[in-house]
Amino acid sequence: MRILLATDLHGSAHAANSIEQKVEELSPDLFVACGDITHFGDSSFDLNFLREIPVKTFAVLGNCDPPELVERLEEMGVNIHGKKVEFGGQKFVGLGGSNPTPFDTLFEIPEEEIARILEPLMEPGVILVSHPPPFGFLDSTWQGEHVGSHALLDIVNRFQPRLVLTGHIHESRGIVEGPVTVVNPGPASRGNLALIEIDGMVTAKLLSAYDRPD
Numbered sequence: 001m002r003i004l005l006a007t008d009l010h011g012s013a014h015a016a017n018s019i020e021q022k023v024e025e026l027s028p029d030l031f032v033a034c035g036d037i038t039h040f041g042d043s044s045f046d047l048n049f050l051r052e053i054p055v056k057t058f059a060v061l062g063n064c065d066p067p068e069l070v071e072r073l074e075e076m077g078v079n080i081h082g083k084k085v086e087f088g089g090q091k092f093v094g095l096g097g098s099n100p101t102p103f104d105t106l107f108e109i110p111e112e113e114i115a116r117i118l119e120p121l122m123e124p125g126v127i128l129v130s131h132p133p134p135f136g137f138l139d140s141t142w143q144g145e146h147v148g149s150h151a152l153l154d155i156v157n158r159f160q161p162r163l164v165l166t167g168h169i170h171e172s173r174g175i176v177e178g179p180v181t182v183v184n185p186g187p188a189s190r191g192n193l194a195l196i197e198i199d200g201m202v203t204a205k206l207l208s209a210y211d212r213p214d
Contacts, residue, residue: 007167
């Protein structure tokens with residue numbers, strides 16, 4: 001399975017267009033949008049691009065998206081927040097929003113609620129699609145402070161998902177390899193994406209929207 005991953009578009013029409021172009025170039029089996037799709041719900045941004053992507057699409061919202069947009073994603077058939085779904089022989093579990101931040105953003109979830117949402121859905125080997133990262137994994141701010149979710153870290157430690165697709169922390173773009181591979185492609189609003197290949201092993205590569213296909 002080939003997954004094209006984007007996060008933190010923040011209402012950028014250029015990012016949406018770049019994603020559509022990369023889908024055409026790379027022919028992934030699945031596109032995943034990992035939150036902060038809009039910029040605080042800016043109504044000028046056309047969410048319909050998610051419906052028009054010509055491959056299977058899964059999406060969760062981020063803390064900068066109004067939580068009422070979950071219903072909109074549900075109508076499009078792309079929402080996986082609070083769900084476990086199967087595609088291509090892989091199981092996916094989704095979590096939108098984020099653990100609490102100092103900024104009182106639109107869609108924040110207490111740590112105990114994150115645990116309550118995820119625990120009934122999780123099982124070993126799933127792919128976890130979560131806007132916030134687990135604490136200690138690609139969650140460092142410019143000041144070096146770790147701001148990921150402790151509840152997510154506990155979930156990852158106990159259930160050992162195969163792969164965690166995340167975003168939220170713009171400055172922590174990267175890949176952590178290991179028994180659990182964690183990928184933050186960096187903000188799509190700055191042209192960042194990632195490509196993940198699952199074929200027995202998990203391999204991931206950070207991309208720029210401006211890269212040419214291999």
